[in-house]
Structure formats: structure tokens, C-alpha cells
Amino acid sequence: xxxxxxxxxxxxxxxxxxxxxxxxxxxxxxxxxxxxxxxxxxxxxxxxxxxxxxxxxxxxxxxxxxxxxxxxxxxxxxxxxxxxxxxxxxxxxxxxxxxxxxxxxxxxxxxxxxxxxxxxxxxxxxxxxxxxxxxxxxxxxxxxxxxxxxxxxxxxxxxxxxxxxxxxxxxxxxxxxxxxxxxxxxxxxxxxxxxxxxxxxxxxxxxxxxxxxxxxxxxxxxxxxxxxxxxxxxxxxxxxxxxxxxxxxxxxxxxxxxxxxxxxxxxxxxxxxxxxxxxxxxxxxxxxxxxxxxxxxxxxxxxxxxxxxxxxxxxxxxxxxxxxxxxxxxxxxxxxxxxxxxxxxxxxxx
Numbered sequence: 001x002x003x004x005x006x007x008x009x010x011x012x013x014x015x016x017x018x019x020x021x022x023x024x025x026x027x028x029x030x031x032x033x034x035x036x037x038x039x040x041x042x043x044x045x046x047x048x049x050x051x052x053x054x055x056x057x058x059x060x061x062x063x064x065x066x067x068x069x070x071x072x073x074x075x076x077x078x079x080x081x082x083x084x085x086x087x088x089x090x091x092x093x094x095x096x097x098x099x100x101x102x103x104x105x106x107x108x109x110x111x112x113x114x115x116x117x118x119x120x121x122x123x124x125x126x127x128x129x130x131x132x133x134x135x136x137x138x139x140x141x142x143x144x145x146x147x148x149x150x151x152x153x154x155x156x157x158x159x160x161x162x163x164x165x166x167x168x169x170x171x172x173x174x175x176x177x178x179x180x181x182x183x184x185x186x187x188x189x190x191x192x193x194x195x196x197x198x199x200x201x202x203x204x205x206x207x208x209x210x211x212x213x214x215x216x217x218x219x220x221x222x223x224x225x226x227x228x229x230x231x232x233x234x235x236x237x238x239x240x241x242x243x244x245x246x247x248x249x250x251x252x253x254x255x256x257x258x259x260x261x262x263x264x265x266x267x268x269x270x271x272x273x274x275x276x277x278x279x280x281x282x283x284x285x286x287x288x289x290x291x292x293x294x295x296x297x298x299x300x301x302x303x304x305x306x307x308x309x310x311x312x313x314x315x316x317x318x319x320x321x322x323x324x325x326x327x328x329x330x331x332x333x334x335x336x337x338x339x340x341x342x343x344x345x346x347x348x349x350x
Contacts, residue, residue: 003161005153008125008170017168018132026050028142028156029129030170031121033094033178033196034149034290035156036065036139037164038129044106047138051108053163056145061111061221063096063179064118065137067130075116075136077102080184082206089205092122094179094196098221109138113221115185125170141178142167148230148293148325151176155294176287177317182209183221192221194317196286213320230290230325232297232304234259238326240308241333243279249333250305259296261289261306261322272299279307282314289318293325 006013008030017027021038024046029038037054039046041064051058064075069087072079077100086097101116110116118136121127130137141149142156150156153169180195182202191199191211203209239246247266254260259272263279276292277284296304306322308330309315323330 001162001165003157003164003167005157005167005169008168011128013166013168014125014128015132017166018129018134020165021046021129021133021135021137026053026164028150028153028160028164028167029126029137029139030153030168030173031065031123031126031139032173032175033121034151034173034176035142035153035167036126036137037142037160038065038137038139040133041065041109041136041138042104042106043135044108047106047108050138050140053160054140054143054145056140058108059111060145061113061115061117062109062138062140063181064105064109064116065121065126065130065139066118067120067127069120071136072118074104075102075118076100082184082189085205086182086184086202087120090197090201092120092127094122094175094177095119095202096179096181096195098181098183098192099185115183115221117181119179123170125168129168146229146231148232148290149178151287151290155291158294172287174287176290177321180317194320196314196317198313199316200313230293230321231327232293232325234297234301234304236293236304236306236322236326236329238306238308238322238330239333240330243307245333246307249331250307254305257301258303258305259299259301261292261296261304263307263309266307272296272301279309282309282318285309285318286314289321 020027026039029036096117096119098115098117105116143150143159151173153167156167175196178195180197181193183190189209250260264275265278267275274292274295276288308319311319
């Protein structure tokens with residue numbers, strides 16, 4: 001199969017992709033977060049092909065994308081009272097809400113759970129495609145499972161070329177990280193994955209909210225919880241601590257067969273240094289992170305070091321992705337002392 005890159009600004013190209021989805025096929029689509037591997041969420045066979053193409057574990061649930069809040073009632077069993085203020089504030093946008101599912105949702109979409117994850121993407125081509133397709137769209141990131149998520153059409157091409165007929169090219173993803181996943185089916189709303197909408201933003205709308213980013217449960221309640229994700233081919237070590245200390249550590253330990261992801265304001269004069277945003281600019285870090293991880297792979301190094309940002313606001317989501325990419329292989333720097341340890345991401349004081 002030849003994978004063709006189409007123009008997301010061309011209505012005929014959108015219709016072609018929509019037709020493919022209606023016929024049970026898969027295409028890659030742009031969203032504001034990352035590119036998604038899209039299929040009819042109500043077509044069990046099409047959904048199964050998502051898992052097959054990505055090499056995705058069957059117990060890892062998918063997010064269902066819709067184009068209007070009017071689509072919600074048929075997909076869920078009940079709508080919590082906090083849904084409306086959250087949807088009014090954050091949809092379209094990078095917030096996914098988990099609710100009890102209706103019997104219309106195939107079991108493989110929800111990985112056997114009794115819940116479904118829904119969101120309305122904030123991208124004109126994605127919205128047009130969903131509306132034109134006439135069905136809800138299951139769309140995890142359009143990459144091979146475990147690798148850095150795609151934020152450009154060429155990233156999708158590099159990962160799954162020949163496995164799908166079309167990639168709808170809508171340019172670079174503006175957010176660059178996957179959506180925040182918020183479970184509102186439980187007694188206390190719980191953030192299962194940090195993303196483009198922050199803890200404080202959610203708290204300002206609904207008040208009480210907690211976080212649970214990792215799981216020891218056999219059945220993760222959200223994408224991004226159970227498995228190693230976002231990882232480049234070379235092993236990655238995350239360096240945590242004040243930016244000046246982490247930059248100095250990298251300077252002291254970087255060899256020619258290694259690469260490093262560093263903040264713009266601490267970047268070193270070295271051919272294997274890739275910068276991904278100012279240390280205080282979490283928006284830039286989010287938009288550039290996955291591309292930076294892919295660029296590091298292209299260098300062909302045996303190891304990658306990465307500065308961790310401060311875990312506040314959107315920085316929490318950026319740090320989460322780097323931690324996942326490292327498999328929690330983290331070096332912590334406190335003042336001048338260096339030590340390594342494992343840490344649960346949920347223990348972040350929120």
C-alpha cells in the first residue's frame with residue numbers, strides 16, 4: 001500500500017479520508033495535540049486494526065473524538081453534573097473526559113472497561129473530518145506504540161508508511177502533547193494523564209480534583225498510564241533538579257556518542273545538543289519535545305540525557321512525558337549531591 005500525504009486544507013482530501021473511515025479504513029489526522037490514527041469508533045474491526053498497526057497492547061484504552069457535545073448522550077450511560085462546566089470551558093481543546101460508556105461503544109475501544117474517554121479536538125481539519133465521517137472517531141497517536149508521538153505528518157510517514165492509505169497533513173501540532181485525561185465517572189474527579197489542560201485550570205472550574213498518573217492495576221483506566229511511552233530508540237536518562245545544575249551535569253558527562261535535550265537558555269556548544277524551549281517556557285517545551293526526541297534518534301547515539309522542567313503548570317505534562325520516555329530512569333540533583341532513585345509520578349504534591 002502506498003501512503004499518500006494529503007492537504008488538510010483541501011475539502012476534497014478531507015472527504016476522501018472521511019469516506020475511507022466510513023468504509024472501515026484508517027487514516028492519520030492532525031489535531032492540536034498530536035497526529036491521530038483514526039478509525040470509526042463504532043466499527044470493532046476497524047478499531048482492531050488500530051491496535052494491529054500500532055502494535056498497541058489490547059488493554060490500553062482508546063480516546064474517542066467527537067465534533068459536538070450533542071454526540072455525548074449516545075456514547076455514555078450517564079452524564080455527571082460537572083461535565084457541562086468542563087465542556088463549556090475546555091471543549092474544543094486538549095481535555096479528555098472519562099465517563100460510563102453506553103452499549104454502543106465496542107469493548108476493544110474501552111479495553112474491556114465500563115468507561116469511555118471522549119474529547120472534542122481543537123483543530124479545524126479534525127472537526128471537519130469527524131463531522132463529514134458521520135461517526136465518532138477513535139484516534140490514538142499515529143505512531144508505533146512506545147515511540148515518540150507524531151507532531152508532524154512526516155513523523156507519521158516515518159513510523160507507519162505503507163500501513164494506511166492517507167495522512168492528512170495539517171502542519172505542526174500547536175500543543176504538541178497528548179490531552180489531559182480526567183476521569184469524571186468516579187466520586188472525586190481524577191487526572192489520569194497530565195496534558196494541555198493543567199491541574200490548576202481544572203481545579204478553577206470544579207474545585208476538588210486529584211491526580212493518579214501511574215497504575216499498579218492490570219487494567220489502566222487511561223492511555224499513558226501503564227506502559228513505557230514516548231521513548232526514542234536510544235536509552236534516555238532524565239536529569240531532575242535546578243536547571244543550572246542539570247545543565248552542568250550534562251556538560252560534565254556528555255560524550256560524542258551521546259545526545260542531550262536541553263533548554264534553550266542552557267544549551268551547550270555541542271553538535272549533539274538539541275534544544276526544545278526556554279526553561280520557563282513550558283508551551284514551547286511541549287510543542288517541541290517529541291520532535292526533539294525523534295531528532296536525537298537520527299543522530300544515532302547510544303544514550304540520551306534530558307533536562308526535566310519544573311513540574312508546575314504545563315511543565316508537569318512535559319516532565320511526565322520525559323519520565324515515561326526514560327522508563328523512570330532519573331538522576332536527581334539536589335544542591336551539589338547526585339543520587340538516583342525511582343519515583344512514582346503521582347507523588348508530586350498536587
